[in-house]
Amino acid sequence: MPSYKAPLRDMRFLLNEFTDPARLRSLPGCEELGPDLVDPILDEAATLCEEVLFPINRSGDEEGCTIENGVVRTPQGFREAWAQFRDGGWPSLACDPDYGGQGLPKSIALLFEEMICSANLSFGMYPGLSHGAYAALLKHGAQVLRDTYLPKLVSGEWMGTMCLTEPQCGTDLGLIGTRAIPADDGSHRITGSKIFISAGEHDLSENILHLVLAKLPDAPPGTRGISLFLVPKFLPTPDGKPGARNGVLCTAIEHKMGIKASATCALSFEEAKGWLVGRPHKGLSAMFTMMNEARLSVGVQGLGLAEVSYQNALAYARDRVQGRALNGAAAPDQPADPIIHHPDVRRMLLSMRAEIEGCRALAMWVAQEQDVATRHADPATRDAAEDFVALMTPIIKAYFTDMGWDATATGMQVFGGHGYIREHGMEQYVRDARIAQLYEGTNGIQALDLVGRKMGAHAGRYLRRFFHPVLAYVEAKSEDERLGEFVLPLSKAFGRLQQATAELARRGLSDPYEAGAGATDYLKLFGLTALAFVWTRMAEIALAKEGEDPTGFYRAKLATARFFMARILPRSGAHLAAVMAGGATLREIEF
Amino acid sequence: MPSYKAPLRDMRFLLNEFTDPARLRSLPGCEELGPDLVDPILDEAATLCEEVLFPINRSGDEEGCTIENGVVRTPQGFREAWAQFRDGGWPSLACDPDYGGQGLPKSIALLFEEMICSANLSFGMYPGLSHGAYAALLKHGAQVLRDTYLPKLVSGEWMGTMCLTEPQCGTDLGLIGTRAIPADDGSHRITGSKIFISAGEHDLSENILHLVLAKLPDAPPGTRGISLFLVPKFLPTPDGKPGARNGVLCTAIEHKMGIKASATCALSFEEAKGWLVGRPHKGLSAMFTMMNEARLSVGVQGLGLAEVSYQNALAYARDRVQGRALNGAAAPDQPADPIIHHPDVRRMLLSMRAEIEGCRALAMWVAQEQDVATRHADPATRDAAEDFVALMTPIIKAYFTDMGWDATATGMQVFGGHGYIREHGMEQYVRDARIAQLYEGTNGIQALDLVGRKMGAHAGRYLRRFFHPVLAYVEAKSEDERLGEFVLPLSKAFGRLQQATAELARRGLSDPYEAGAGATDYLKLFGLTALAFVWTRMAEIALAKEGEDPTGFYRAKLATARFFMARILPRSGAHLAAVMAGGATLREIEF
The missing domain is CATH 1.10.540.10 (Acyl-CoA dehydrogenase/oxidase, N-terminal domain)
Incomplete structure (x- = not known):
């Protein structure tokens, strides 16, 4: 177990x-x-x-x-x-x-x-x-909605959902068919079918509050005509209890690869009573304020699963004896050596660890900027932080969840054939991790968000929130000899990112297909460079504290940083090459 | 479906x-x-x-x-x-x-x-x-065993298994605890526990023939003391019918991530009657003759699953409409365009296709050499072919199964959230593909086989069976202008492979840990180079036939070859860098 x-x-x-x-x-x-x-x-x-x-x-x-x-x-x-x-x-x-x-x-x-x-x-x-x-x-939400519902959500008495997807539309929410008809009392009647609604129905809370995308009768076509509605499962009584059942029903739950204890529901809304949240036709941007935060959280799902898989892979590698270490017996009193002595097993463990600790540091950087963006007294500081978070959100969502998938698969690999057996639990992490690459916008959509919405926007203002601090850091540390082993690969990767950015910006300006063709590899290159940056900064701290280090924590940080630079970061070259190859090889084939 | x-x-x-x-x-x-x-x-x-x-x-x-x-x-x-x-x-x-x-x-x-x-x-x-x-x-097998059992296996009346793994040993078969005691009649009594026995018990055939690794009483320690036995579930009667039940029982079947319709059995042998196959204590090498063929077959499992996933991803991408093509509507009469028009979707499909068709070609090359190795009249030609097959076997097993895992996951990604739903079938391919990286020797073991047993053996004789034809081909085609776009990246990757080989050979000679440290990346680099070679050869054929090509088959081959060179092969650089980094970053950390 x-x-x-x-x-x-x-x-x-x-x-x-x-x-x-x-x-x-x-x-x-x-x-x-x-x-x-x-x-x-x-x-x-x-x-x-x-x-x-x-x-x-x-x-x-x-x-x-x-x-x-x-x-x-x-x-x-x-x-x-x-x-x-x-x-x-x-x-x-x-x-x-x-x-x-x-x-x-x-x-x-x-x-x-x-x-x-x-x-x-x-x-x-x-x-x-x-x-x-x-x-x-x-x-x-309007004040009356906030007063009625927020205390219930905050206390956990009632719970909530986000209802976006329909059978005919996931990525392309412009195709939404759910309708909202205004009623005389200022509320609306919502009718339509939603699928893939996580927590759409369950037995944990006495009420469930659905936030539903739907179209008003006078909606402009496409994504500019979507509104957001609050639709409670039970209409609240004046004293804040669940009252009459509303017209929303769970018609099915999905059978999925993983997250099987999470109810993924098909919901049918039939003249359900709902209240507009935000302005008419502006529901998508309202939904996106929560989508962006959700995307960071989804990134963290990849991180969390990678971490638990790593812990168990490490424990297994210490415990399982099989074969002898390549440089002579490490545990001569045992019939074989713990597999942690085998270099390829160490490679797997370090691959996981270097990505996990790098991603956790990157997540913390972005989280702090998010706090600055929402709380700082100075508007310009808030805006700058918000830019940074906006830029990093698709990277965290996609890079972390790809990482979670790879890392959990690697953790399973450390177990050999035993990893395939359900009772060890390692394969569940893999199955659970898989969803995070798909929902809240597939990882391909994250890459398009990065190159399409973030890269070129405001003459590169978003990009500068990352490029400037990295550049300043590299310049400031260029004379630091001890840090050189980290700064050098960082600046090489950063150079690749700059080159890819320039190329994509140049080609993508005249032809959006070209931007799309390089998007996923560009995002990976960006993620690797960001990890190289946080690893270098962590290495800097570790170098300063290595001396007073009874637990070995800082020495391990340095060793992991070195592994990252030597054995993971070089992938940036392959991603650069893919970006530079452009869209020609994608257009040519007739499938 | x-x-x-x-x-x-x-x-x-x-x-x-x-x-x-x-x-x-x-x-x-x-x-x-x-x-x-x-x-x-x-x-x-x-x-x-x-x-x-x-x-x-x-x-x-x-x-x-x-x-x-x-x-x-x-x-x-x-x-x-x-x-x-x-x-x-x-x-x-x-x-x-x-x-x-x-x-x-x-x-x-x-x-x-x-x-x-x-x-x-x-x-x-x-x-x-x-x-x-x-x-x-x-x-x-001795003639009497062959005469008794082979016709039954060939006709499919009876079926067979390979019983290697025990709870305490998978990779390290030297730890086998199953014992074989000689009986007076020339047979043996086999006692012990085996796990992970595929097809170990089932209802398909009237009898099951287990080939079991066990140790004789006078066995030398470790892997040099393992013998192979044939243990039928039912002892055959003189007229070739299943007779008395033998002492082998299925005590459990495993609950696994995938291949759920394949019975993975724990078998208990209790004084089961068995017959020695091959010479005493030489069971491991006997088992390895079938392991090597099995490893090719396991590689093909990755290929087969990638293929079916690709077919369904392609069909879905043609059918599913979502969003508009980046260069203007492709299907203006529909509410949205088929997602196959999106460059990132095409990238996913081409990634699968380029790996699948490349691997299939490589497999066919190896299969033909295997036929030469077993059938050719000239012993020297047979030996040369056998060398080649021995060299390529770990590469096919590991590269193909990693590819199968990645490709089936990519096929699932094309489906977006729908890929996570079981009824679409895409996630089953992923779960089924995962086992192939683990059994018949984990992929890490394949890499160690490549660098430890194949690379240096006989002064590089195995390696030359691949290096020489590639070198000869590259030299022969160096003046071919039309083929240059393929030969150039091939020779670049081949140069990387040569560099990695020289470095691993140099370091690994004095320190096996160093060979182990680079093994997995070396295998990947080798696999990529081999694919580049077969893609170049396929491109050469396609260039010659492009003119007379009503179906577009050869044009598609060329387009896919170009994609492979531009967007997959550059990964060889990252693998070279990892090999060159050596074992230092693996040794340093204290977990």
Whole structure:
């Protein structure tokens, strides 16, 4: 059976040493966020994930959700776990204090999210979707909607969903067929079919609040004619209880490759009562404010699954004896050596570790900027941070989830044939990780977002939020001899990224097909360069502390950084070549 | 629901144009193998796979195998399908005519194998294991064993297994604990526990012949003390019927990520009656003759699954409309354009196609050399061919199965979120593909085989069987202007392979850890270079026939070759860099 311990040491390193703790504490509402306050929160979060959520992960996968006459049941133990989660106040962690939230910043919440994803991704889908609904309602809902519903979402009494996809449209939301007809009382009647609705129906909460994309009768065609509506499963009574059943029914749940304990529902809306959220026809941009945050969270799903897979692969590699080390017996008293002594097994473990720790650092950087973007007193500082987050969001979503897929598959590989057997739990991580590359916009769509919406926008303003700090750092450290082994490959990769950017910008300007042709490889190149940057910065810290290092933490950071530079970063060359090849080889073939 | 059509056009191209048909027909027993004879066989094979095996693939995955009191049942339809397979004479296709076989060469059989893997990998496991048992018995069994058992295996009346793995040993067979005690009648009594035995117990045939690795009482320690035994489930009566039950029991079947319709059994041998196959203590090398053929077949599993995934991804991309093409509407009469017009979707499809067609060509090259190795009149020619097959076997096993994993995941990605839903069938291909990277020696073990056993052996003799023809080809074509766009990247990759070889040979000679540290990346680099070679040769043929090409087959070959060179082959640089980085970054970390 697998095990999981939250990687608190690495998380605290990032929080207290890698990101700028003073910068976080300079933000309104974050003044007190030192280790004294944060450490116990992380400890409690870890305990909840390790002891409550993790033990029902495998059983949840085996059992799955069930549906009977429209009633969906989560697997055994999920109701109880949710009750503990709710009663512990965890849904409110990063919510607005005006509605009962604890007001913690993303920098902290993200670490908790990672732990949840490691412990039980299926479970995490339920509060994850609720938080998305909370965010959309908070930002775009009318005051009366906010007052009625937000306290319920924040307390976890009620939960939420995001209803976008329909059978004929996923990526292309302009094709939405769900209709909203205005009623006399200012509400609307919603009719249509939605599919792939995570947490669309379940037995965890007494009410479910659906945020539904639909078209008004006078809607302009395409994506400019989509509106957002709040449709509760039960209409609230004046005293805030679930009242009459609304016209929304779960007609089926999907049978999926993974996240089987997450109910993925087909919902039928039949003249359901709903309330407009935000302005008419502006639903897509309202939905996107929560999509962007959701995309960061989906990236973290890849990270969390990679982490738990790594932990178990490492434990197995220490424990399993098979063959002798290539330079002579490492455990002569045993019939064979632990496989961790074999270089190819170490390669696999280090591949996982270098990506995981790099991605976690990158995520923390972006999370802190998100906190700056939402909380900083200075508007220009907020805007700059928001640019950066906007730029990095598709990279985190796609790079992290591809990484999660590769890393969980690698973790499975460390187990040999035993990795293929369900009871070891390693293959579940792979199956669960697969969805993250597909939902919240496929990874191909993320790449198009990067090259189509972020790269060229505002004369490259988004790009500069990444390029300038990297350039400044490389220049500042160019004389630092000890850091040279990291700065050199970083600047080489950065040069490749600059070259790819220039080429894509040049060609893509006249021909969007060319931008699309290089998009995925460009995103990978960008992700690798960003990891090289955070690894170099982590190496800088580690070099300074290597001397006073009783636990070996900083030495391991340096070793992992070196592995990343030597054996992962060179992939940037292949991605550059693919970008430079352009669209010709894609156009030529007639399938 | 997915569909499958055997890629007969490409198969015939390889058989009749890419490999040397005259060379095949020069081999004893192959004189008649022209299109007149082969085409109908391939057509019939395709029909069987498309119409009998494919329709029970999804249902087999959903239903799985069951066990009750040691009795294992295959999913619905498998017994009937096996009866058709058997009665059609398919088990005998590539078997020795002396025992009832049709004596067809590997070059033909391999194509059939690919079709089976595309149609129903789980089903294919049963005849696949039987054929392995047949091969070991044919080569190493005493005449009386061959006479008794081979006709039964060839006819498909009885089936076979390979019993290697035990709980404490997979890779490291030196740790085997199963014992064989000589009996007075010349047979042995086998006692021990085996796990992961594919087709170890089932309801397809009236008898099952286990080929079991075990240790004799006087066995030397480690892998030099392993012997091979034939242990039938039912002891044959004098008239060749299944007689008394032997002491072998199925105690459990595994619950796995995929190939769920293949029964993966834990077998308990309790004083089971068995007969020595081959010489005492030489069982491992006897087993390896069938392992090597099995490794080629496992490589083809990756290929077959990639092919069926590609076909369905292509069909979906043509059918699914979503968004508009980046250069203006491609289907203005529809609400959106088929996604095949999107460059990133084309990138995914071409990535699959370029790997699949390249791997198929490489497999056919190796298969023909295998036929030469077993059939050619001249011993030196046989030896040279055998060297080549030995060299390429680990590359085919590991590169093809990694490719199968990546390609099936890519095929799933083309479906977006729908790929994650079981009913579309795409995620089953991914789950089924995963096992091929693990069994018959993990892919890491394949890489160690390549650098440890093949690279340096006989002063590089194995390597020369690949290096010399590539070098000769590149030199011969260096003046060919039209072919230059392919020869140039080929020679660049080949240069990288030579550099990596020299470096690994130099470092690995003094330190096997260094060879192990670069093994996996070296294998990938080798595989990419081999694909570049076969793609260049295919491009050469296509260039010559491009003019007389009503179907566009040769133009598509050229377009795919160009894609391979521009967008896949550059990965060779990253693998070279990883090889050159050496073992330092693997040794440094203390986990």
